[in-house]
Amino acid sequence: MVRASSGIWGIGARRYPLVVQRSADEATDSAEKAFVEGDVGALEAVYRRYGDLVYTLCRRTLDESRADDVTQEVFISAWRGRKRFDPAKGSLAGWLVTITKNRIIDNIRAEKRHSERRSGEEPAQIPTGAEIEQIAERLMIAEALRRLPERTRRVIEMHYFEGWTHSEVAQKTSLPLGTVKSTIHRGLGKIRYQLESADE
Amino acid sequence: MSDRPDRRDDAEIEATLRGLDAEGLELLQPPPEVWEGIESAVRADGEPDGRVVPLEPRRRRARRIVLSSAAAAALAIVGVAAWAATTGDHDAVIASSTLAYEPGSFDPLGAGARASAELVERDGGHRIVIVDAVLPAVEAEADLEAWLIRPDDQGNVADLVSLGVVDPADPGSLAVPAGYDPALYSVVDISVEPRDGDPAHSGRSILRGMLEGT
Numbered sequence: 098m099v100r101a102s103s104g105i106w107g108i109g110a111r112r113y114p115l116v117v118q119r120s121a122d123e124a125t126d127s128a129e130k131a132f133v134e135g136d137v138g139a140l141e142a143v144y145r146r147y148g149d150l151v152y153t154l155c156r157r158t159l160d161e162s163r164a165d166d167v168t169q170e171v172f173i174s175a176w177r178g179r180k181r182f183d184p185a186k187g188s189l190a191g192w193l194v195t196i197t198k199n200r201i202i203d204n205i206r207a208e209k210r211h212s213e214r215r216s217g218e219e220p221a222q223i224p225t226g227a228e229i230e231q232i233a234e235r236l237m238i239a240e241a242l243r244r245l246p247e248r249t250r251r252v253i254e255m256h257y258f259e260g261w262t263h264s265e266v267a268q269k270t271s272l273p274l275g276t277v278k279s280t281i282h283r284g285l286g287k288i289r290y291q292l293e294s295a296d297e
Numbered sequence: 298m299s300d301r302p303d304r305r306d307d308a309e310i311e312a313t314l315r316g317l318d319a320e321g322l323e324l325l326q327p328p329p330e331v332w333e334g335i336e337s338a339v340r341a342d343g344e345p346d347g348r349v350v351p352l353e354p355r356r357r358r359a360r361r362i363v364l365s366s367a368a369a370a371a372l373a374i375v376g377v378a379a380w381a382a383t384t385g386d387h388d389a390v391i392a393s394s395t396l397a398y399e400p401g402s403f404d405p406l407g408a409g410a411r412a413s414a415e416l417v418e419r420d421g422g423h424r425i426v427i428v429d430a431v432l433p434a435v436e437a438e439a440d441l442e443a444w445l446i447r448p449d450d451q452g453n454v455a456d457l458v459s460l461g462v463v464d465p466a467d468p469g470s471l472a473v474p475a476g477y478d479p480a481l482y483s484v485v486d487i488s489v490e491p492r493d494g495d496p497a498h499s500g501r502s503i504l505r506g507m508l509e510g511t
Contacts, residue, residue, distance in 0.1 A: 130458070130474070130476065131458055131459070131474030131475075131476075131477070134474055134475040134476050135475060136472055136474035136475060137339060137472065138459075138460055138461035138471050138472045138474065139459065139461070139474055140335075140339065141332075141336075141461050141462060142442070142459045142461050142462065144332060144335065145440065145462055145492065146492075148326075148327055148331070148332070149324035149325065149326055149327070149492070150324060152324075152325055152326070152327035152331065153323075153324045153325045156325050164327075165327065165328065165330065165331050165334075168327050168331050169331055169334045169335050169338070172335045173335055173338045173339065176335075176339055176342075177342070234313065235313060235316070235317060236324075238310065238313050238314065238317065239317060239322045239324075242314075242317075242322065243322075243493055244493070253314065257311065257314040257315050257317075258314075258315075258317065258318070282307075285307045285310055285311070288310055288314075289307070289310055292310070
C-alpha cells in the first residue's frame with residue numbers, strides 16, 4: 098500500500114530528499130516478510146527490535162540464567178518455525194510474546210519437576226500462568242506507549258502515571274484543555290490498535 | 298482503527314496504564330551472549346532456504362522505461378544481473394551507488410558521512426556491500442540501519458525493507474531478503490534508528506542513493 102504523497106522523489110535527478118515516513122504496520126509488513134522468507138539479516142533486525150521485550154518478560158518471571166536461555170529459545174524457535182507465523186493473524190511482536198509466555202511456562206514446569214525430584218519441596222515464588230499473562234499484558238502496553246509520539250506519550254504519562262487532571266496537564270504543558278483531551282484519546286486509540294494487532 | 302465489538306475499551310487500557318510505574322516501562326537489554334547463542338544455533342542449522350531473488354522478465358520492465366529514468370536504471374540492473382547469472386560469475390558487482398547526504402532533509406548526523414553501496418551476487422543471492430564508508434557514531438540506544446526502497450513510477454515510496462543493522466566501523470555486507478528484487482528495490486538508504494521497538498523507518502536518513510548498473 099502506498100501512502101506517501103506524490104512527486105517528492107525527484108525521479109531523474111537522482112536526488113531523494115524525501116524523509117521516509119510510513120506507518121509502523123507497513124514497515125512491520127516488510128520486516129515480517131523478510132523474516133518469514135528466511136533472511137538472517139531480518140532475524141537480527143527482529144532481535145534488535147524485540148529482544149528487549151522478550152528478555153524483559155523472561156527476567157520478570159525467571160532468574161537471570163534461565164531468562165537468557167529462554168530468550169535464546171524463543172528466537173531460535175521463532176526462526177525455525179517462521180513459516181507458521183501468519184501476519185494476517187497478528188503482529189510479530191504479539192507472536193513472539195505468545196511463544197515467550199509458552200516457553201516460560203514450560204521452563205517453570207520443568208524447573209518445578211526438577212526441584213521436587215531434588216528436594217521434595219516446592220520451589221519458592223513461582224509465577225502463575227495468570228501472573229505471566231498480566232506481566233506480558235503490561236509490557237505490551239508499555240511497548241505500545243513507547244511507540245507514541247513524544248508529546249502524546251508525555252501527556253499520557255502526566256495524566257496516568259503522575260496523576261494530574263486534564264486541566265492540570267493543560268496548565269503545565271500550556272496546551273489547550275481540548276488538545277490535552279484529544280491527545281489522550283488518540284493516544285489510547287493507538288495503544289488499543291497495537292494491542293489488537295498483538296491479540297488477533 | 299478496529300470497530301470490533303470485542304475490542305478493548307479505553308477503560309481497560311486506562312486501568313492498566315494507571316497500574317504501570319517507571320519500573321514497568323523499563324525494558325532490560327539481554328547480554329550479548331544471548332544473541333551470540335541465537336546466531337550460532339541459526340548458523341548450525343545451515344543456510345536459510347529461499348534466498349534466490351527472482352528477476353523480472355525484461356519485457357515487462359521494458360514497458361516502464363518510457364515512464365521514468367528510475368525504471369531505466371532498474372532495467373540496467375536487470376540486464377547486468379542476467380548477464381552475471383549466465384556467466385556464473387560469483388560476487389560480481391551488478392550495480393553500485395554513491396550514497397549522498399541531503400542537507401536540510403536528512404538527519405544532521407549524516408553531514409560528514411559518505412559511503413558507496415555495491416549490489417553483488419553471491420551464492421545465488423544478492424547482497425549490498427557498503428564500501429568506502431565514513432559513517433558517524435550514533436547516540437546510545439540507537440543504530441544505523443540500511444534499507445532498500447522501492448519507488449513507484451511516480452517516484453513515491455512504494456515499499457521499503459530493512460537490510461539490518463550497519464556497524465559504522467565495519468559496515469560489511471548485508472543480504473537482500475529473498476523475494477525483494479533489487480531491480481525494483483533500487484534505492485539504498487541508511488538511517489539512524491532508535492532502539493525503541495518501532496520497526497518503522499525513523500525518518501532520520503543520513504545517506505541515500507540509487508543503484509545503477511555497472
